[in-house]
Amino acid sequence: LPFVLQVGSLAKLLLLLVLLGVMVGISSWMLGRLWLGAIMTTFLLLFIGVIVSLLAPSVFSFSLQLMPPGQGPTPTVQFTVIAHDYYFTVQGSQNNSIIVKAGDVVKIIFLNEGSTAHSFMVAKEPRTGAMLAIQGAEIGSAAQPLAPGARGEVIFKVTTPGTYYYICPVPGHAELGMAAPFIVRGPSS
Ligand SMILES: [Cu+2]
Numbered sequence: 001l002p003f004v005l006q007v008g009s010l011a012k013l014l015l016l017l018v019l020l021g022v023m024v025g026i027s028s029w030m031l032g033r034l035w036l037g038a039i040m041t042t043f044l045l046l047f048i049g050v051i052v053s054l055l056a057p058s059v060f061s062f063s064l065q066l067m068p069p070g071q072g073p074t075p076t077v078q079f080t081v082i083a084h085d086y087y088f089t090v091q092g093s094q095n096n097s098i099i100v101k102a103g104d105v106v107k108i109i110f111l112n113e114g115s116t117a118h119s120f121m122v123a124k125e126p127r128t129g130a131m132l133a134i135q136g137a138e139i140g141s142a143a144q145p146l147a148p149g150a151r152g153e154v155i156f157k158v159t160t161p162g163t164y165y166y167i168c169p170v171p172g173h174a175e176l177g178m179a180a181p182f183i184v185r186g187p188s189s
Helices: 002-031 034-066
Strands: 077-084 087-090 098-101 105-112 120-123 151-157 162-167 179-185
Touching: 002 034, 077 098, 120 151
Parallel strands: 077 105, 098 179
Antiparallel strands: 077 087, 105 151, 120 162, 162 179
16 A cells, blocks of 8 residues: 555656646747757756655665565564574563554564474464464464574564464464563553
């Protein structure tokens, strides 16, 4: 949606500039002042160039981000989650709660420092088989966990306030201790 909006506003701006250019062109032709038309066209082209180069980076970066699946827009918060057998550490504390705000774009860097395979997901409940709570909020899966020493990352947007859990979805691991709160605060809380 942001991509559509950006393209939409860019297209509107360009259309406006083209209309302006046509109007200037017609009026200078009517006045018989072709040199004025040429000067105005030159300035207009320079102006369009400046506008496009100002707007292009955001459009360009967004289209780049569209390419890798599971990647969202630019993160507003970032956490490194380290998996051990059988607990997590976040910011140096064991099973530390992750607290974010509704509207945040969250980047999770996941490191498996355990000696068995682990994954990451934000789930509705702190147990094996729990459903994914936030679209895209997973690294690996129950069936395809990350090998010891592996690293993964994901970017996802949180929209609905609530208390969720980040867990390892590998069967039994949440129950062994790989589950901790993932809290999404609302605008007023
Ligand atoms: Cu695990």
